[in-house]
Amino acid sequence: MAKIIECIxxxxxxxxxxxxxxxxxxxxxxxxxxxxxYSSDTDHNRSVVTLVGEPSKxxxxxxxxxxxxxxxxxxxxxxxxHPRMGALDVVPFVPISEVTMEECVEIxxxxxxxIGEKFNIPVYLYEKAxxxxxxxxxxxxxxxxxxxxxxxxxxxxxxxxxxxxxxNVKGGCVAIAARQPLVAFNVNLDTSNVEIADKIAKTVxxxxxxxxxxxxxxxxxxxxxxxxxxxxxxxYEKTAVYRAFEMIKMExxxxxxxxxxxxxxxxxxxxxxxxxxxxxxxxxNFSMDQILEKRISE
Amino acid sequence: MAKIIECIxxxxxxxxxxxxxxxxxxxxxxxxxxxxxYSSDTDHNRSVVTLVGEPSKxxxxxxxxxxxxxxxxxxxxxxxxHPRMGALDVVPFVPISEVTMEECVEIxxxxxxxIGEKFNIPVYLYEKAxxxxxxxxxxxxxxxxxxxxxxxxxxxxxxxxxxxxxxNVKGGCVAIAARQPLVAFNVNLDTSNVEIADKIAKTVxxxxxxxxxxxxxxxxxxxxxxxxxxxxxxxYEKTAVYRAFEMIKMExxxxxxxxxxxxxxxxxxxxxxxxxxxxxxxxxNFSMDQILEKRISE
Numbered sequence: 038m039a040k041i042i043e044c045i046x047x048x049x050x051x052x053x054x055x056x057x058x059x060x061x062x063x064x065x066x067x068x069x070x071x072x073x074x075y076s077s078d079t080d081h082n083r084s085v086v087t088l089v090g091e092p093s094k095x096x097x098x099x100x101x102x103x104x105x106x107x108x109x110x111x112x113x114x115x116x117x118x119h120p121r122m123g124a125l126d127v128v129p130f131v132p133i134s135e136v137t138m139e140e141c142v143e144i145x146x147x148x149x150x151x152i153g154e155k156f157n158i159p160v161y162l163y164e165k166a167x168x169x170x171x172x173x174x175x176x177x178x179x180x181x182x183x184x185x186x187x188x189x190x191x192x193x194x195x196x197x198x199x200x201x202x203x204x205n206v207k208g209g210c211v212a213i214a215a216r217q218p219l220v221a222f223n224v225n226l227d228t229s230n231v232e233i234a235d236k237i238a239k240t241v242x243x244x245x246x247x248x249x250x251x252x253x254x255x256x257x258x259x260x261x262x263x264x265x266x267x268x269x270x271x272x273y274e275k276t277a278v279y280r281a282f283e284m285i286k287m288e289x290x291x292x293x294x295x296x297x298x299x300x301x302x303x304x305x306x307x308x309x310x311x312x313x314x315x316x317x318x319x320x321x322n323f324s325m326d327q328i329l330e331k332r333i334s335e
Numbered sequence: 336m337a338k339i340i341e342c343i344x345x346x347x348x349x350x351x352x353x354x355x356x357x358x359x360x361x362x363x364x365x366x367x368x369x370x371x372x373y374s375s376d377t378d379h380n381r382s383v384v385t386l387v388g389e390p391s392k393x394x395x396x397x398x399x400x401x402x403x404x405x406x407x408x409x410x411x412x413x414x415x416x417h418p419r420m421g422a423l424d425v426v427p428f429v430p431i432s433e434v435t436m437e438e439c440v441e442i443x444x445x446x447x448x449x450i451g452e453k454f455n456i457p458v459y460l461y462e463k464a465x466x467x468x469x470x471x472x473x474x475x476x477x478x479x480x481x482x483x484x485x486x487x488x489x490x491x492x493x494x495x496x497x498x499x500x501x502x503n504v505k506g507g508c509v510a511i512a513a514r515q516p517l518v519a520f521n522v523n524l525d526t527s528n529v530e531i532a533d534k535i536a537k538t539v540x541x542x543x544x545x546x547x548x549x550x551x552x553x554x555x556x557x558x559x560x561x562x563x564x565x566x567x568x569x570x571y572e573k574t575a576v577y578r579a580f581e582m583i584k585m586e587x588x589x590x591x592x593x594x595x596x597x598x599x600x601x602x603x604x605x606x607x608x609x610x611x612x613x614x615x616x617x618x619x620n621f622s623m624d625q626i627l628e629k630r631i632s633e
Contacts, residue, residue: 041631073630089631133627218627225619282616298619304627307605310612317615318580318608321523321596329431329516329602332371333339333387334632 041134042141043089043218044099047126048106049115049209051077051084056109061086063101069094073304082117083126087304089133092144099128100151103211107156112183112209122179122186123158123209131218133306141215142166146199149213153200156208159190160199164214168198175212183209220270220309221302222278223256224285228294231257234264237288241266241281248284250276263297273309279316307331339432340439341387341516342397345424346404347413347507349375349382354407359384361399367392371602380415381424385602387431390442397426398449401509405454410481410507420477420484421456421507428464429516431604439513440464444497447511451498456506457488458497462514466496473510481507518568518607519600520576521554522583526592529555532562535586539564539579546582548574561595571607577614605629 050056057077064072070090077084086102088095103125110124128148130141145166153160167173171194181189186204189195196202197210204210226234235255239245242253250272256265266285270276286296301310308325315323325331348354355375362370368388375382384400386393401423408422426446428439443464451458465471469492479487484502487493494500495508502508524532533553537543540551548570554563564583568574584594599608606623613621623629 043627071631089627133631278612278616296617298617300619301621301625304625304630307609307626307628310616310626311605311608313616314576314608314611318576318611319594319596321598323599327599327602328605328608329341329387330605330628330632332602333369333431334628 039134040092040136041089042092042095042136042144043087043131043133044095044128045088045131046086046099046102046128048084048086048102048110049082049112049117049121049124049126050106050110051082051117052079057084059109060084060102060105063105064088064098067094067098070098078119080117081119082115083119083121092136092140095130096144096148099148100155103152103156107158107208111207113206115183120176120179120182121209122183123205123211124207125152125158125211126209127175127212127214129164129214129216131216133218138165138215138217145213145215149199152211152213153197156205158200158205158208159186159197159202159210161210161212162198162214163212164216166213166215169194175214178212186210217272217274218306218309220273220278220305222268222270222281223300223302224266224268224282224296225258225261225298225300226264226266226289226294227297228264228292229257229262231255231264233289233292233294234266236292237285238266238268240288241268241284248276248281251281270309273306273312277312277316278309279313282313337432338390338434339387340390340393340434340442341385341429341431342393342426343386343429344384344397344400344426345419346382346384346400346408347380347410347415347419347422347424348404348408349380349415350377355382357407358382358400358403361403362386362396365392365396368396376417378415379417380413381417381419390434390438393428394442394446397446398453401450401454405456405506409505411504413481418474418477418480419507420481421503421509422505423450423456423509424507425473425510425512427462427512427514429514431516436463436513436515443511443513447497450509450511451495454503454506456498456503457484457495457500457508459508459510460496460512461510462512464511464513467492473512476510484508515570515572516604516607518571518576518603520566520568520579521598521600522564522566522580522594523556523559523596523598524562524564524587524592525595526562526590527555527560529553529562531587531590531592532564534590535583536564536566538586539566539582546574546579549579568607571604571610575610575614576607577611580611
């Protein structure tokens with residue numbers, strides 16, 4: 038099987054269709070890179086792109102995309118509901134096939150260096166590419182947002198990893214990462230009390246003393262009048278999907294609440310679900326090489 | 336994604352390495368066809384080959400393979416522990432990707448016609464390609480084996496679908512099918528009493544009033560001193576793996592016996608295990624298009 042990485046660049050334009058399509062033109066139909074999905078949110082005024090492909094081709098496409106983003110988006114007039122620090126806001130690189138996390142860290146550094154020098158943009162590396170532990174968490178890196186960075190960047194602990202030591206007024210800053218694939222997995226409860234979902238979320242997540250690679254919060258599904266534990270599983274190999282699921286069921290019993298269903302949002306790596314089948318079916322000595330489709334694609 | 340079928344030809348030589356390799360040479364390294372696996376059993380005196388590829392290329396390879404098989408194997412002197420009716424014994428075609436069962440039935444007919452006419456071999460179509468309901472089950476078709484066919488072929492209900500109306504003394508007959516992918520799934524019990532495994536097998540299998548697409552029997556694992564329910568799931572989309580598994584657990588309780596593990600033998604279609612994850616995690620509205628690897632390979 039070929040080397041494949043995933044990249045999920047987010048840029049700060051979700052309203053102007055013409056600009057969005059011009060940016061997407063830099064990504065579409067490029068050899069060695071497949072555009073899996075993109076969606077724009079007008080409230081957030083932000084677009085999220087998912088692409089996969091050969092590492093060097095993905096790198097090239099991201100640089101071309103960045104060039105167009107910095108040409109078309111002006112952060113000094115940007116408004117939107119989602120936290121953001123730049124025109125090109127975040128660029129995570131994810132190992133998918135025959136690629137190590139270390140290689141993704143190298144890619145993040147190479148792309149960061151290029152964006153910093155070529156477009157004169159301060160670059161912050163986060164997650165596995167972070168150069169200090171206080172820079173691992175994106176929320177901490179992005180805190181203060183575009184507007185706050187004019188001060189934040191002057192602090193020594195927030196000096197950029199690449200690029201100039203002052204904010205680019207038009208383009209802002211950018212956060213670039215190497216990270217594990219993320220599984221967005223939500224569990225629905227048979228209660229309309231969102232406080233219960235929130236309490237369960239707090240016990241299951243890392244912050245609250247729960248599972249190491251779980252981020253979670255309680256959410257109300259207004260249409261169905263039920264509460265949901267909404268999760269991001271940031272390392273499904275170490276904190277398996279079934280483990281988070283069973284822990285929620287266990288905690289829900291305290292409130293006499295049951296799990297009525299769950300949902301997987303967007304794309305998931307095959308192994309994150311195969312691991313669950315292995316657990317529940319108690320399969321001994323299973324190898325991913327036994328998956329017919331995997332063998333065919335090799 | 337391209338059209339892909341799987342084919343698992345079995346031929347009646349498992350001892351003479353030189354002959355086996357000459358036959359395998361007709362399969363190896365052919366454009367559009369991938370050899371996933373082959374193994375030979377000296378007790379059975381039989382080899383099982385797994386290949387996948389574009390339908391027309393697989394057809395071509397099977398005809399070339401048949402030619403070499405009929406050249407090298409002489410059934411009039413064949414001995415072996417496994418039931419067999421010909422030098423090329425069975426040739427099932429399985430739809431994998433972008434191919435319907437109907438197309439596989441057409442392939443089985445086309446290949447059957449060619450083998451019948453070109454090599455002068457009586458051909459029986461079975462499973463989904465069967466031309467009558469009493470010919471669906473391979474065990475029934477093959478009953479009497481090579482030696483018995485000299486009489487069986489004279490019966491009107493066992494007239495061949497293609498080829499001559501008498502057995503080819505050297506090549507025997509051949510059974511050709513279109514069928515669903517098969518999942519070989521075994522469940523281990525915490526008892527050394529194989530009778531319990533056998534009783535459970537009888538309740539879970541179709542023959543005994545159990546699940547429609549389950550074949551099962553009790554087996555003793557001598558090395559571990561435990562009994563096993565050994566199954567072939569012949570249509571995992573209609574009789575899901577988890578359903579057979581949970582039914583075995585349920586029946587085992589009658590004997591105070593627990594399930595200690597399970598095993599998947601050989602290759603399985605990804606969906607057969609993803610379906611189990613969906614069930615146990617209670618995932619609502621999941622689509623196979625959410626599997627990252629599937630999207631990448633499209």
